[in-house]
Amino acid sequence: MKLSDSTLGRSLGGLGPRRGSGLHQWVQVLPFLFPTLVGMLLFTHGAVLAAFFISLTRWDAFTPWVWVGLDNYKDLFAADTLFTRSMIQTAYYTLVSVPLGIVAALLAAVLVNQKLRFMTFYRTVFFLPGITSIVAVAMVWLWLYNPDFGVINWLLGMVNIDGPPWLGSTKWAMPAVIIFGVWRGLGYNMVILLAGLQGIPDVYYEAAEVDGASKFRRFWHITLPLLSPTTFFVLIISLIGSFQVFEQTYVLTEGGPAYATMTIAYYIFLQAFQWFHMGIASALAFMLFLAVMVVTVLQFSVQRKWVHYD
């Protein structure tokens, strides 16, 4: 970032230098940036570097570390079947929950964007799951998912569908976790998309209406394209969030049954804070970081094709 005299002048309340070299300007600015810079270098970049160093060691957090080089990384691919499995399950969670979550949030945003009475109340209702204690709501969902006495299977039974065992099945446990995750993230995504919807000027809809466009065509050709920057933002944060999915599996299934919901973030937690394999946990964290980075870079590279900023 380049700092101009005028920028500095404004930021320093007009007391900044009127002229001078770039170096001179930095010398003046650095004391103000120093506290933030130190904090960031120490607690963000420093921590990342430390984690990378730990990933090259065998360390249990209590006894001295032992340098193992890239052995932890090699072991992940060569010997650790749970690593591959947790990565696949994280991809499964991401591929299903992100599109489902965005579509559900968009529908909710469109619904609460109507000019109806009690709309603030409806918006609050949609947003509530996101701010409620996850442990408390997980207890409710455990009951909802009960295969014999749960409300979900009771409702399915009303339409002659024999409900699955949900959390007790290796096949249905992950879908159950995904449904819970989408429900929980709905309100947050909805608020962002709602802000995007309200930023679209009415003139476009009025013009389309004059041209005789149907509601669906107005939504498809006006709302979706003009909402695409917001949708892209929601997509990126949802992707990152889904790669890091932890709470849902922690409170609902603890990675089970039979590792069916073992996600990479939960596996890192087990390795680090249950089994004290800090080296392996750090290596896993860097693999997760790589995966998130690759997917995010891909998204940024293809966004030009579907995100419209004008």
Place this chain on the structure above:
Amino acid sequence: MKRTLARRRLLRAGLVSGAGLAAAALAGCGETQIVEREVVKIVTQEVIVEKIVTQEVIKEVAVEKVVEKIVEVEKEKIVEKIVEKIVTVEAAQPKKAAVALQFNTWWGTVEEYEAEVGDPFTAQNPHITIDWQVTPWGEYWQKMQTQAVSNQLPDFFGQSVAINWDWANKGLVFNLGPVIKRDIDVSKHYTSIWQQARYPVPGHPDQYMMPMETVMSLIYFNVDLFDDAGVDFPEPTWTFNDWEEAGAKLTKTEDGKTTQFGLWGQNSNAFLDAFINSNDGLVLTPDFKTCLLDQPKSVEMIDRTVGWISQGMGPTAAQAADIGGGAQLFTTGRLAMDITGSWQVDAYLKSTDLNFDLMMVPTGPVRRVIYGGPDSWAISSGSTHFEEAWEVIAYGISEERSYKNFPLGRIASNIAVSTSEDFRKKGRVPGYKYLFDSVEYIKGADFGPSWVEWRNAFSNELAPAFLGEKSAQDAATAATEKIQSILDKVAWPAGLE
């Protein structure tokens, strides 16, 4: 108080001496010359306060006897006597430096610890004060681990048998073996349970935590459901055949679905390990180095447990999933019998609608084995007050400690405390006495190295068998392979690799 008493006694002594002198004076007025001599020897002794009281009582008697003798002496006109008087003087003891200990655990309440352990202990040891802390189980280990990493563990703390081995191996706790040998009369304790606290293997003299109390598994049965089904209550003579027979009678189905489960034996250390052991099967070898879960005797019992679920007698993990890990099935009358830990007694007694009782775990095909494990206290290796912390622990397992401080469903380590009438009455249900009868059959769940890690593999690898997705043999084989790979990585102490 002590000063007042001492003064009174000194006054009495003075009076006696005065009486002696008066007698001598009276004798002097008569015709017969009486020679009277009184010798008062003052011996100074340095004794502790408690001893002073005892000694003074004895002296009081002695003084009274002297008075009687004086009367006799007058008659015989022999006055010369020696009154030996020992005056004990409270010596200034070397003042011990004040020590403030920190303690944390996950069970009980701070008020209980203060009232039942802290206050009586501090009364005897005024220089030691204890800051009691209780952190709920959910957050306890996270807190302790963080403190351990930063070398800020409390001086002594509640220790789990599940991680004792690993913490001892990492040098986070002190070895209590030498002080146990020095200070504890082991014949007063259920020492068979202490074997689970030994490191690195049972039988070794090193012990890195002190069991304070023990939990164990029991049959919990719903009295009303038994009455409704006309099934006899469980007996101490029951085998697992009787258990299965009763379970089948107590199971109710409606439209092909089980509406009332007859029994439940969980895929957990509170049941399955002991069930396997009762058939002479093993999960791990006694040296914790080899997994034998895939051996026929072990697989047979896994298969038998899976059968209860596949026959509809027992709930699946999903059917039992709730806050209490299945407790609500029992409290709501949808489960007739359950074998689980004695820690549930407290919760079930609070459930006013539940009419339940307890029974010992049945005998297996070969013998009776009951799961049990101690809740213990350990001393942090970072503590600079080892002796003081040990004094509190030694008090905590002594018969001086009140029975009130032991939660329901726990047997105190001290036999005298556990067998006291008050302690036994705590359970309030007739079958509570079976906790005490169960002690001799208790075995832990191979609480050795990397227990938390290999236990995760145990549950997850066996789960497909319980879900009907794999045979018991296949699941046990996969579990054995995974567990063995974890055990193979254990950093054993030198000489035991």
